[in-house]
Amino acid sequence: MRPEPTGEQRELQEAVRGLLSREVDPDRLLRWENEPAACDPVLARTVAELGWIGLGLPTASGGGGADLSDVACLVEECARGLLPRPLLGAIRSADALATLDPADPLLPDLASGRGRLALALDEPGGRDPRGWKTALSGPRGARVVDGEKAYVPDAEGSDVHLVAARDGGSTAFALVDRRTPGVSVQALRGFGGDRQGHVGYRAAAVLREIAATDEALARVQRRQAALALAEMTGGMAAVLEMTVEYVKMREQFGQKIAVFQAVRHQVADMGTTFTAARHLAWQTITRIAAGAPRDVEEASAIAWVGQAFKRVCWTAHHLHGGAGFVVEHRLRFHGERAQSLCIRWAPEAPALREIAAALLD
Amino acid sequence: MRPEPTGEQRELQEAVRGLLSREVDPDRLLRWENEPAACDPVLARTVAELGWIGLGLPTASGGGGADLSDVACLVEECARGLLPRPLLGAIRSADALATLDPADPLLPDLASGRGRLALALDEPGGRDPRGWKTALSGPRGARVVDGEKAYVPDAEGSDVHLVAARDGGSTAFALVDRRTPGVSVQALRGFGGDRQGHVGYRAAAVLREIAATDEALARVQRRQAALALAEMTGGMAAVLEMTVEYVKMREQFGQKIAVFQAVRHQVADMGTTFTAARHLAWQTITRIAAGAPRDVEEASAIAWVGQAFKRVCWTAHHLHGGAGFVVEHRLRFHGERAQSLCIRWAPEAPALREIAAALLD
C-alpha cells in the first residue's frame, strides 16, 4: 500500500495549483457566478489546452490516456483551487462518454474544449433509473428522444447532451445537440448560482446513440461518484488549510484563537475527519480505477465522505466567524459545493441502505 | 407555568436526600449487589415505614394518596441517592396495581412493606402486548395462568407477581403467589447485578384477576415510563453534580481540570442536556398525572431523556477518568441504570416511530 500520490501525480497537482492560484480568486468567482456561462471563456480555453479535460480520454481521441486515479488527482486539485463548476463538469461528462464509448467521435472536441457535453441523468420523478421515462423511438437513422431531464448540470452552457434513456426494455444513451429543435432548457440556479437546467426533449433528433447495459450505466455513475469523492477531498483539504491559517492569525481576547483549547480541538476533529475521509475516498477511487467490483467499502466511502465534507465546512465556518461569511470568501464556495456534491453524488441514505443489505440480507 | 417542585415536594425530596445520604453508600451498594435480595432488609423496612412505597396509593389502602407528580418527585430523589433498585421497583409495581384497581386488597401490604410485588410484562418473544402468549384459563374460582415472562424485575425477591395475560380476546392481569406450585423463577443478573428473572407459569393458581382493557395496560405502561423519566432526571442530577465537584477539585498539569476549556465545555453540554431533559421529562410526568392524552411531547420526552442520561453519564465517566471507574464509585451505578432504564422504559426507536407517525401519517 501507498496512500499517497505518485511523484507524477504530485507534479500534476502542483501544476494545477499554480495555475489556479493565479487564475481563480473569490472576486472572479463572484463575477462569474453572475455571468450566464458561470465561467470565464479564457480560463475554459486554457484548461482545455493544458489537456485537463482530455486527461483521461483515450490518446486516439486526443486525450491523455490517463487512468481514473490520475483524473481524480486532477479533479481533487481543481476542486481545491475552486475551478469553476462548469469546467469540473466538463471533465466529468467527458469521462462519462469515454466510459460508454472510448471511440466516440465527439471525444476529440471535448478534449480540445471545442465542444462541451452535459450529462442528463435524473428526471423530475426521481433518480432511480428504473423509473426514468425518457425514451428513444423512431426508425434507424431517424431516431428521436422524448422526455424530461431534471437538474442537468451545465444544461444551457453545453453543446451536446448525453441523455440516459429507455430503448425498449434496455438502457441507451442518446447524444443530442442542445440546439436541435425539440430541446428546451429551463435554466435553474442552485447553490451559489450553480448552473443547472430542466430539459425537455420533444421528438429531439438524436445525433448518435450508444447502447448501454444497466452495468454500463452503473459504471458511469460509479466513476462520477469517484470523481465527486475527489472533489470533496480537494475541497476539504482547502478548507482545513485555510482554517488552520486563520486560527493561527486571528486574535481575540489578546491571543491567537488557536490557543483556545475549544478551537484547537475543533481543528483536531476537522483533521481527523479529513484524514479518514481522504483515505476512504482514495481507497474507493483506486479500486474503481482498477475495475474492482462494488463493495461495502465503496458504499462506506460514499456514506462517509460527503458527510465529512459538510462537517468540515460547518466547523470552518464556525471558526472563521464573520470573516468567512462574506460572499467574497473562498470558504463559502466550498460550503456550497459540499452540500450540493453530497446531494447529487454522495447521498448518505442509499449508501447506508446498500451497506445494510450487504451485511444483513 | 412553574417548572419547579412545590414547597411540599421540595420538603419531601430533602427528607429523602437526608435519609439516603446516611443509609446508602457505594460500599453498601456493592455489598448488596452480591446478596441474594440485592437490598438491605432494614433499609427496605425503613423505606416502607416512611410511607415511600405507599405514597401514591389510595389512603383507604394505607397509602399517602399523593398524585403521580409527587410520586415522581420521590422517585427522582430516590434515584439521585441510589436507592437500591428492588425498592424503586416496589414503588413502581405498587403504582401499577393501584392503577389497575385502586381498591385491590394487596395494596395495604405493599404500602406497609409486608408484601412485595413484581410486575411481569415482557415475554421471551418480545415486548409487544399483541404478541404475548401468557394466558388465563379454567373455570371461575379455579383460574390458572400459563406462560412465560422474561426479564421480570425482582421476580425472585417478590411475594406476588402481577402478570399481564390474555383472557380470551382481551387483556387481564393475574395476581399470582410467587410460591404457588407451577411458578418457576430462573434468576438472572443484568447490569451491575440488577435482579431479574425468567418466570414460567404452569397452571399456576391465580390469587385474583383484574380485567383490564388495552387502555388500562397502556395507562400502566405510561405511568411506569413517567416514573422511569423521574429516575433518569434524578440520576442525571446526581451525575452532573458529582462531575462539577470533581472537575473543580481534581488537578492535572498544575491546575484544576475545570480550568481547561475542553473540560468546561463538556460540563456545559452536560448542563444543557440535563436542563432540557429535566423539563421534557417533567412536562410529560405532569401531563400524565393530569390524565392528559398521549401526545408528541410525551414521545419526545421518551426519545430524548434516555439518550440524554446516557450521554451525561458517558461524559461524566470521561471526565472522572480512572477515579470514577472503580466499582466502588457511585458514578458507575448511575451509568448502569442509565442504559438499563433506557432499554426497558425509554427505548428510542419506538418513540421516534410514534413521533414520525403523528407528524407524517
Add this chain to the structure above:
Amino acid sequence: MDYELSPAEAAWRDEVRGFIRRNVDPGLASETRLKGNEGRGPLALRFHRALRDAGWWGIAWPKEYGGLGKSAVEQWIFIDEIESAGAPMLPLTVTSVAPTIMRVGDEQQKREWLPRINEGGIDFALGYSEPEAGTDMASIRTHAVLDGDEWVVNGQKMWNTMAHSATHNWLAVRTEPDAPRHKGLSMMIVPMDAPGVTVQPIWVWPGLRTNALFLDNVRVPRSNLIGDRGAGFYYAAMALNFERLAIGSVGMGRRMFRNLVRLVRERVVDGRPLKDEPWVRERIARLAADLEAGRMLGLETAWAIDQGRMPAAESSMAKVFVSELVQRIADAGCEILGLDGQLHPEEPTALVEGRMQWLYRLAPMLAFGGGTNEVQRDIIGFLGYGLPRK
C-alpha cells in the same frame, strides 16, 4: 411542577395569534423572507405600525414607559408566535436597546429617546463589532474624544447590519483610553445623518446585507453618551442578553421544520411517498424531539427572568442548543429534499421557497454570531456551574 400556560398566558397567546391572522398575509411573509427577516420593506413597516397601534411595540416594557408590562414568558410567547408565522421580528431597538436605556439612562435620556422609540421614529443599528473585535468586545478601537460639549468619534464598525435603513447607531466607543480595556468603553447614540458617517454594504452568504460603518470626525452631543462613562462594556453585555432571548427562540426553526414536514407529507420521489422512507421518518422525528427540547430551554429562560433572576447560563444554553439545532434542520432539509432542495431561493420552482439551502447558508451565523457558542459554553460553565477561571 406545572408546564401548562396559565389562563392569562394562554389568552395572550390566542390574542397574538389573532393579531397575526389579521395582520400577516402571504405578501408580508414573502417580503420578510426575501429580506431575510432583517429588512424594512413597506409591508414590514405597515406591520410594525399595526403593532404600535395595538400598543404592542414595547410588550415587555414597564407601563410607565408606554409598554404593555408583559412578563418575559409572555414576550417569549409573542416572539415565538411571530417567528413561527414568518412575520417581521420586533426590531432590536425595541427589544434590546430600549430596555437597556430604561435601566441605565438618566432621566433626561429616557425622556429624550424612549417616547421616540415608542412612536417608531427611531431605529438603531447596533455598533459593537469591529474588524479586530468580534466576540472580544473589550478590544474595541473606535474612540470618542470630548471637545467642548461634543464627542468627536473616529473609527470603524463591522456587521453594522441595519445601518443602511437605521436612523441612529447604538455605538460602543472607547472614551477612557487610559482605563483597563473593559472599563474604557461607553455607549453612545450617533445619528446616521451626522456628517462623517459612511456606510458600505457587505453581503454575506445567505444573501443578506450587512454593513461596514466608517466614522470620520463625527460630532455628537455630549448627552448622547448613555448612562455612565466607562460602563459601556457592561451596558452592551446587558443589551446582548436581551437580544439573546430573542435569538434563543425556536420559532424560526419550528416554521422551517413545519414547512419541511408539510412537504414530506406530500412529495413522491421515485414513485414512493417521501414520508415512507424510514430514514426520513427518523430524521423528522429526531428534529421534532429536539425542537421540543429547545422550546423548553427558551421557555425556562423567560420564566427565570420573571422570577427576578438573570438567567445568563440558561439563555446561553438556549442559544447554543437552538443555533446548532437549526443547522441540523437545514442539513436534514437539504438531504431530504435532495436535488429539489438545492435550488436558489429566487428560483420560482424551488421547494419550500429555497428555504432549506438558504437555512443551510444562514445557520453558521447563528452559532458564531451574537457571541460565539464557545463563549456561550464558557458562560454556562462559569455562571451556571461555578467553574473556576484559574
Add this chain to the structure above:
Amino acid sequence: MDYELSPAEAAWRDEVRGFIRRNVDPGLASETRLKGNEGRGPLALRFHRALRDAGWWGIAWPKEYGGLGKSAVEQWIFIDEIESAGAPMLPLTVTSVAPTIMRVGDEQQKREWLPRINEGGIDFALGYSEPEAGTDMASIRTHAVLDGDEWVVNGQKMWNTMAHSATHNWLAVRTEPDAPRHKGLSMMIVPMDAPGVTVQPIWVWPGLRTNALFLDNVRVPRSNLIGDRGAGFYYAAMALNFERLAIGSVGMGRRMFRNLVRLVRERVVDGRPLKDEPWVRERIARLAADLEAGRMLGLETAWAIDQGRMPAAESSMAKVFVSELVQRIADAGCEILGLDGQLHPEEPTALVEGRMQWLYRLAPMLAFGGGTNEVQRDIIGFLGYGLPRK
C-alpha cells in the same frame, strides 16, 4: 495511490490467519473473554508460547534482537487479526517496553533484558500513573534515591494493571528532585519480588482487575535505571506511542461488531426479524462505515512509521476516533439487543456472551485511558497542524 496490501503483506496476513486457525479455539477465546483480554490464563500462556515458538514474539523487532523485522504495517495486520479473532494480545512488554529499551537502553541493558523478554521470562506491569498523576505524568511523586550501587524507591502507583501476574514493573520514578518537573523522571525496572513491593487489587467497572502498587524502601540495582537519568518522561512518551499503535487498532471493535451483526441476522423479536427494523439497519450501516474509517486511520499510522516518520498526530487521531467509535458500537449493541442485551456476561443465556453491556462498561476507559482524548486532540492540534501553544 494504492490501498491494497502488497503481495508480501497479503501473504503475511494469510499466514497470521492460518496461525490463528491452528492456535485459537473456543476455549482460548472464552478464557480471554473472561479475563477481559488482560489476563494470563493457562490457555493464554500456551498461546503466547506458540507465538514464541513460531518466532512471532517480537514481530516488529529488528532481527538483531531476535525479532522478525516486520514492518509496522505488518505488525498492524497482525494485531488487527489477533484482536479480530478474540485471541490474547501480545503483551505490552513486547510491543511497548522492549522497543523502548532497544532504542534507549545501553548495550549491557539490552543484553540483560531483551533475550529474557524474547524467551517469555519477563512480563512487565506499566508503572506510570499515580493518584495525582494520570494523564499529567510530569507530576509523578514516586521517587528513587541512589544509595551506593542501589536505588531506593518509595511511592505509590495506580492502575498498575498486570502487577499481580507480572515479573517486573516498568516504573517511572523521580530521580532528579531539583530538575524541572519534566526533566526529573527516569525509567526503572523493579522486580515484583523485591522486598517492599506490595500489590493491592482494584476492581473496575467492566469487572477487570487492576492494582495499586506500593513501594516501600524497595532496593534495585543501579543498572536497572534504563538509559539516561532524567530522560524518563520522554522514554515513557515513546513507550506510550508504541502502545497507542495497538490501542488504535479497530480489531476488537470489528469483532464485537461482527458478533452483533451475526445476531441481528438471526434474531426475531416481536415476531419480526430484527434485521428488518429500519433503525437497526441504519445503525449497523453507520457503524460499518465508521469501522472502515477507523481502519484507515490505524493503517495510515502504521504506514507512516514505515516511512520513517513519528506519526504522533496520526496515532492520536486513530486513538480518539476508535475509542469513541467503540462507545457507539456498545451503545448501539445495547439498544439493538434491548432487554436481551443487558444481561451480565456471566449469565449463560446472555446474548453475544454479554459482550455488549460489557463493552458499554469498558468503553469509557478507552477514551480517558492511555492519555485522555483531550490530550490526544491537543497533540493533533500541536503536532499535526502546528497550532501555537501560546
